[in-house]
Structure formats: C-alpha cells, structure tokens
Amino acid sequence: xxxxxxxxxxxxxxxxxxxxxxxxxxxxxxxxxxxxxxxxxxxxxxxxxxxxxxxxxxxxxxxxxxxxxxxxxxxxxxxxxxxxxxxxxxxxxxxxxxxxxxxxxxxxxxxxxxxxxxxxxxxxxxxxxxxxxxxxxxxxxxxxxxxxxxxxxxxxxxxxxxxxxxxxxxxxxxxxxxxxxxxxxxxxxxxxxxxxxxxxxxxxxxxxxxxxxxxxxxxxxxxxxxxxxxxxxxxxxxxxxxxxxx
Ligand SMILES: Nc1ncnc2c1ncn2[C@@H]1O[C@H](COP(=O)(O)OP(=O)(O)O)[C@@H](O)[C@H]1O
Ligand SMILES: [Mg+2]
Numbered sequence: 001x002x003x004x005x006x007x008x009x010x011x012x013x014x015x016x017x018x019x020x021x022x023x024x025x026x027x028x029x030x031x032x033x034x035x036x037x038x039x040x041x042x043x044x045x046x047x048x049x050x051x052x053x054x055x056x057x058x059x060x061x062x063x064x065x066x067x068x069x070x071x072x073x074x075x076x077x078x079x080x081x082x083x084x085x086x087x088x089x090x091x092x093x094x095x096x097x098x099x100x101x102x103x104x105x106x107x108x109x110x111x112x113x114x115x116x117x118x119x120x121x122x123x124x125x126x127x128x129x130x131x132x133x134x135x136x137x138x139x140x141x142x143x144x145x146x147x148x149x150x151x152x153x154x155x156x157x158x159x160x161x162x163x164x165x166x167x168x169x170x171x172x173x174x175x176x177x178x179x180x181x182x183x184x185x186x187x188x189x190x191x192x193x194x195x196x197x198x199x200x201x202x203x204x205x206x207x208x209x210x211x212x213x214x215x216x217x218x219x220x221x222x223x224x225x226x227x228x229x230x231x232x233x234x235x236x237x238x239x240x241x242x243x244x245x246x
Contacts, residue, residue, distance in 0.1 A: 026093060028185055028218050029055040029078065034087035036073055047073050049241030050087070057185065060212060060219040062229035065238030071222035074238065075190050078220065080108045091186065109138035113179030113217070115189040115208075119171040121163040121178075128159040130174050135181035142181075149177040152214075153207055169200030176208050180215060187212060189221040193228065205231060 031053040037044035047070040055061055065071050076082040078089055080096050089096045091111060096104060113134070121130045131150065135141040150156055153173040163171055172192060179187055192208070193201030205228060212219045221232065229235050236243045 027054040028057045028059075028092060029053070029220070030088070030090040031074075031078065032088040032090070034074070034077060034089065035085045036070075036077060036082075037085055046241055048077075048084075051238075051241070051243055053236065053243060055186075055218050055220060057218055058216045059234065060209070060232040061221070061234040061236065062232040063220060063222045063238065064224060064226070064229055064235060065222075067224065069238040070241060071224075071238055072190050075114075075188050075220070075222055078186075079112055079114050079188050080104050081114075106138075109134065110140065110182060111185045113182060113184035113187045115172070115175050115179050115187070115192045117191040117194040119163070119168070119175045119195070121171055121174055123163055125162070126159065127155055127161050127163075127166070127174050130163065131155075131159075131177045131181055134178050138182050140182045142183075145183065146177075146181055149180060149211070152211060153177050167200065168196050169204055172196060172200075172204045173207065176204065176211070180211055180217070183215055184217055187217050187219045189219070191222055191224070193223075193225075201228075 031051055034048050034051040034053075035046070036048040037046045039045075051074060063071050063074065073082075077084050080089075084097065091107065094107070096107065099107065122133060125133065128150075132141055132146055135146070150159060153176065155170070155173060155177065158166060158170060163174070166174070172195075176192070187208075189208070193204055196204060209219075209231060219232065221228075223229050236245055
C-alpha cells in the first residue's frame with residue numbers, strides 16, 4: 001500500500017514543484033522590442049523605440065517618465081487597446097498581436113483590468129452597476145467577491161448613487177473595484193491618482209495595493225510621482241522611447 005502511494009506522491013510533488021518553477025520562470029507579461037509611432041503632419045513620430053519589459057505574476061511595477069515620454073502609449077498597447085508597429089507583447093505566453101479581434105477582446109475582458117486617470121465610469125449606471133459592469137461583460141460576475149470589494153473599498157453606503165454624486169476619490173475607488181471585479185491577472189493603472197488631491201490619492205493607492213496583494217494580480221502603474229512609485233516593488237523609467245531602470 002505504501003509502496004504504491006510513495007512514488008505517486010513523489011511524482012505529484014515533482015510535478016507541483018515544476019509547475020511552480022515554471023510560473024516563476026515564465027513571466028506573466030513580456031514586452032519585447034515594442035515600437036510605436038504616431039502619424040503627424042511632419043511624418044511618423046516615434047514614441048516607443050524598442051521597449052523591453054517583464055512582469056511576473058503578482059509583481060508590482062511603477063512605470064515612470066516625463067509627461068509625453070510614452071507611458072500611456074505603452075499601457076494602451078499592453079492593455080490591447082491599441083496596436084503596436086512592431087515587437088511583441090506576450091501575456092501568459094500568448095502574443096496578443098496574433099489574436100483575432102474577438103480573442104483580443106475576450107483576453108482583455110478576462111485577464112486585464114484598467115484604471116484610468118479620468119475614472120471613466122458609466123454616468124447612467126449606479127455605483128453597484130458600475131462595479132459589476134466589466135465582470136458581467138466577461139461572464140465573471142461573482143456576487144460574493146463584488147460584496148467584498150464594495151466593503152473593502154468603503155463603498156457600501158454609496159452603491160445606489162450615480163458617479164456625478166461622488167467625489168473624485170470615491171469615483172476612483174469604484175473604478176478600481178470595477179477593474180478588480182473580474183479578478184484580472186494584470187491590473188493596469190494610468191496615473192490613477194493624477195486627478196485627486198494627495199489625501200484622496202494616497203487612500204486610493206493604499207486600497208489598490210492591498211487588493212492587488214490580496215488577489216495576487218500583477219500591477220503596472222504609470223506615474224510621474226516618485227513618492228507613489230516608491231510604494232511599488234519595482235520602478236522603470238521611459239527615456240527616449242526605451243526603458244531604463246530607475
Ligand atoms: N493618438 C495620438 N496621436 C498622435 N500623437 C500622440 C497620440 N497619443 C500620444 N501622442 C504623442 O505621443 C507622445 C507620448 O504620449 P503619451 O503616451 O500620452 O505620454 P505620457 O503618458 O508619458 O505623458 C506625446 O508626444 C504625445 O503627444
Ligand atoms: Mg499619460
């Protein structure tokens with residue numbers, strides 16, 4: 001009996017260890033030689049000239065750089081909201097450029113949460129409806145998780161309100177909840193506290209980092225604030241269209 005059980009246990013242990021090692025070795029997100037130009041009257045204007053970036057599951061990374069350095073452009077490409085001119089973006093080992101539009105859309109809905117500087121809530125929906133919006137679209141609505149997010153983000157008393165009846169900080173907490181409601185593998189945030197005063201911004205940042213740790217998702221945040229960037233595990237800076245370690 002033990003003779004049969006022993007080897008099986010070992011095999012499954014070895015397998016689990018190998019799977020764990022693979023997860024650690026192969027990053028969740030890999031960006032390779034990414035290039036993007038915008039058309040201008042003076043001809044194509046290169047913004048990203050070969051960006052390389054790697055993010056492991058659960059890792060938090062601040063993307064820094066001066067205004068106009070291409071932070072939003074990079075986040076849009078990683079979020080599959082725009083097309084690159086060259087290079088690769090691999091999410092979970094899948095090159096998003098080779099996916100059909102439909103496959104890209106479902107990958108975006110299921111694996112990626114996005115928080116924008118301008119909150120971008122749906123004005124005609126209540127807080128509760130906004131929170132559930134993306135999760136319902138993705139077929140990943142989970143009422144228990146939504147309730148927990150609502151509580152953790154301090155939104156219980158606001159669920160029936162509309163976005164225009166909320167402060168900026170409250171709106172951004174709803175946007176964070178909406179992005180995390182799908183339990184994404186990757187949370188992207190583009191200057192999420194850029195429209196908030198310092199106190200409200202710090203509160204949103206603190207809650208976001210707590211929930212990122214709780215869900216185990218990776219977090220990539222664009223910011224020009226060294227103070228906020230210091231709260232994440234890693235920092236990289238966009239300079240002249242490529243990344244330099246900060
Ligand atoms: N849709 C667009 N069309 C043309 N130029 C753009 C567009 N979006 C951004 N840019 C230009 O690309 C550069 C990088 O912009 P952006 O990615 O928004 O930088 P950041 O987020 O770091 O401020 C800027 O010079 C900006 O003017
Ligand atoms: Mg920007």
